[in-house]
Amino acid sequence: MEIKVPELSLVLLIGASGSGKSTFAKTHFGNYEVVSSDVCRGIISNDENNQFATNDAFDLLNFIIGKRLKNGHLTVVDATNVQAESRKGLIELARQYHALPVAIVLDLPQRVCEDRNANRQDRNFGDHVIRQQKQQLKRSIKGLKREGFRKIYVLKSEEEVNSVSSIIREKLYNDKRELQGPFDIIGDIHGCYEETIALLKKLGYIISSVENDGRNYGLEIKHPENRQVIFLGDLVDRGPNSPAVLKLVMSMVRSGSALCVPGNHDVKLQKKLNGRNVQLKHGLAETMEQLDNETPEFIADLKEFLYSLISHYILDEGKLAVAHAGIKEEMQGRGSGAVRSFCLYGETTGEIDEFGLPVRYNWASEYRGKAKVIYGHTPVPSAEWLNKTIDIDTGCVFGGKLTALRYPEDELVSVKAAKVYSEPVKPLLSEPDLKLSHQQEYDDLLNIDDVIGKRIVQTRLRSNLTIREENSIAALEVMSRFAINPKWLIYLPPTMSPCATSELPNYLEHPKEAINYYKKRGIERIVCEEKHMGSRVILVVCKNEETVLNRFGIENEGIGICYTRTGRNFFNDAALEKEFLARVQKALSVSGFWDKFKTDWVCLDAELMPWSAKAQSLLKDQYASVGSAAKGSLSSVEQTLQSTKDRGISGVEGILEKFSYKKKAVSKFINAYRNYCWDVNSVDDYRLAPFHILATEGAVHVDRDHLWHMENIKEVCYADKEILTVTPYKIVETNDRESVQKAIDWWAEMTNKGGEGMVVKPFDFISFGKEGLLQPAVKCRGSEYLRIIYGPEYDLPENLQRLKNRGLSRKRSLALREFALGVEGLERFIRKEPLRRIHESVFGVLALESEDVDPRL
């Protein structure tokens, strides 16, 4: 015989000790699927038969079952389960996780059980125990159905047990993952037949009359592209023609051109038709009146149809869920009374509002699931996405619209109601004029649970990235104390690794190694860009404040922002910031950027100079201080040593030489930092050098090569040559010696003039090698610049030798992870995902930045 169990069920094996439960479980279920009370006793007490450990053992048993069901796994309970009270807890557990309880009873003769126990060394309890269990079992069997078991199998003999050939796992009715659409999902109709027909036509369906075969009501509705309709329920009540709507839907569902989930009104109608005592309120009276003219055959047909409706469907490989009133993540694809009730009525707080309606709990605001949820039930003025969910009941029967969502296009199609068929209790347009969308308003408040603790972020470029808890702790402080409004913060740049340490005796870094990094990994063409020494900034600039409001959901914070790599505002002076952003905006407008990119905002990656503008205190406390102290001391030292040498004291020579070197090194050090300092008195004193056009409306430009970025930026820079600086670059063929040499010479020339160095990037923004994702860039810094990193005296041969011993692997791994997270954040923003999803990526970058990596790299 075959035993059938639902895919996600809690299977209770019921039987006296020795009835063969463990053997049965082992034969028919997977290793991990079986949770045994004996094993739990053993885990708790080292003894599977220790009855004193029973309470703790069952706590453990329940805990394991709960975790498995939460994760959606069928679970088998191997315990005697002969008493109703022990089963009760398990049934509750199944309900809590919306899994279906199944009973398999092994009601074997007492003698068989006794014999089996007698053969076991460890079971020395008397036969009276088995007798008692058998009696309890006998009393139980009848009541199992009432206890809530959905399926009950009773096996009465060894033969019957042995005849079980297999256990078939049945898919739940709501599981239609194999259907991939495309779908047109239609909200609450409420008897608005004309509007439904109009909407179907607008969606491209061809409606033709055919012969009535008793099942199709003379209708055939087809889409030339084989699209399928999904009705979200509430087909009836309040509107002018509920019977016609029902016939249309029934016909379509039966022909396979539609799916339908039930609404609370449909269920109430079903109850009425089944003779249950329900109040004829909220439009049911009209429906009943309209049904008066229908034949008894139709009513019977209708009852059967309503009975067959499934509370919700999971579609398209789990990417789409549909239900009348919505469905929470933990209920999707599961079955229980609670699931059904949620699908029909949604969640209410138990309170009643001023219109006498139940206050609805906005489950969608907490929705974090992967599947998009399309639902209706609550009339809204217009359909709007919130956390991957959308309510498309636009109140047709109340004079609003009938709306369909095209999936996977996510396009909304509506037809206006011909008239107001029913006056709503609560005015449909009671919400004040909202400037922000629901999602934007919801995004005003991020949730702490989305950022703290250990986190795993899925990224396109490097799959799952782990953010450790200690890093989140550090990031939370920086983010909440210093960072700008998170709605602006769509990207943080990755850290950049230097090239491998040079083998040349006088260099710590040399371009040869930077070029070799890519050459060795099979990259033939690279870009070398001058590295400016200022502050790394990200700019978001919008065409106007309206764009800021519409696209970023920000009010009264200007037309853009310029922030640092830790998410702080670059400018402390609001007036200066405004002036600066206006200049950049003007340059974008003058150069025709907005039209060319069909966008009204842009996110730019850039260097903003001078360094001294932002790093004033670092310069004064650290760099200038060291210069001043060293300069002040070293002249006296040199003099004193010289006098000593002049006296003919031996052994001074070497030391004098060393300190003379120090003196020279310090003066070079002072010159090095001075290169990056100039006074800023007005906006004209700033220099902005953009190097990536990160994103514009609808596009993250990481699929463009660096030549594209450089050339497009050049055009913008030409529009304001005063503050915008074009970054010089060279394209280099890594296998062409001459080309490589030219790049090296160029680096030497730039760094000799006091330049910081250069950045070497693969020609394509994102490049892969054998080892996977490659560094998006490596820097190669000039010898003089490195004095301000490694100290004035770093290039003394004995010092350089020691400094060469530096490891890059952590820095590189960090750079890749941050890069993947940064790009992920932008891509999520472009896909218009909720802010928490963008914030997660950006927060991740900030968290990783708190990892302990040598800051000089």
Next chain:
Amino acid sequence: MLLNITTEHKPATDLGFLLHKHPDKFQSIDLSIGKAHIFYPENSEERTTASLLLDIDPIDMVKGGRNLSGKGFSLGQYVNDRPYVASSFMSVAIAKAFSTAMNGKCSNRPELVNVKMPFQVTISVLPAPRGGETLIRKMFEPLGYKVELEPHVLDEEFMHWGDSKYFTLKLSHTVTLQSLLSHLYVMIPALDNDKHYYVSQNEIEKLLEKGKGWLSNHPEKEQITRRYLFNLNSLSRQALDRLNDHEGSKEFMDNANTKELEKKETLHQQRLSIVLGKLKESGAKKVLDLGCGEGKLIRMLLKEKQFSEISGMDVSYQALMRCKDRLHWDDMAPRQRERINLFQGALTYKDRRLEGFDAAAIVEVIEHLDENRLKSFERVVFESAKPKTVVLTTPNGEYNVLFESMEAGTMRHTDHRFEWSRTEFETWGKRIAKNNNYKVQFFPIGEEDDKVGAPSQMAVFEYGN
């Protein structure tokens, strides 16, 4: 990094005997990081100079076996002033190179030890942060030194960056060499106000030993002690107790700021008492301290039986760790510990852990948030956490004119994003109350001035109309 000791004592060559270092030899000693060299740039009957030169290895300082990079910012960087200044490294070098002289010994010419000689000392360069020239003079002049100072600018190409904290110091005095070296041993690190090693109990012994006979009568003994002990209050207090012969020392503070700080201290104490009073009045049992910092209010709440559940949240994890320390968390009785829950969180994120409280205190917190983040703050506290009572304080910006040491247009703390007037605060408070179904009342905290009100202000919100 360079200390020159010159004398014109007759014969000046006596200096070599006293220092126990041969004037015609170049000698080096090892320090923990690098070396110190001792040599004589001049040596004659008329005039002799002995030099002590620090030769600190800047790479070893960060990267070497004795890695000190963990100890704060100043040592953690390769770009560091330590190799070029006189600091605690110099004191160590003095003690090591001239130990005989410091101990008042001179085997060849014992009679020289107690001879006061005219000395000129040059130190290149000496850092004197938070005090500068005035401080240097206050430290050396009471001991009879003539002080000459040459300040150094930060960068002559950027004159508006101003002076650095470094000076070339010239001292002249007629004194015994032993005294001179002891003075330098204590004063150099005290002026520098930093230590290259871990400051422990041991350091008190060193200070008392080297300061014997002069420190206890020095008018700046408190400041010298505190700076020498790197501002570690408990150590400083012990040392001063012993210097003052166990007379018991008063709380000591920066002289210049004592008055104002004291005022501030009492203001904060006053504020917390008022907040505590309001929390008690509200009848709350479960209370929440948002932005609890090191837990002053938490400790006060703990003493009140009324509060059965006390939660503290702060964004700074370190502050929470200190809060636990101050509560002696690890040794706390389980019953007491059960009443307290401390966790990290930020007031701009919706947080379920904040729900279900009778009252919340938000003391001097909102002014640390950017004004554009206050909307989120409002929703977190008043819309989702929704405690029945909220007691909130913030500075009254109007009062700032009465702080004499404050420059116009500045704020009381560098991290304050705003300091509201009473009207601004009340407008904001009333709007919040209206939007979220609270009633609000406002109270002054601290002594009220007729024109500008009290230094701090408080709003008490009660849920429901």
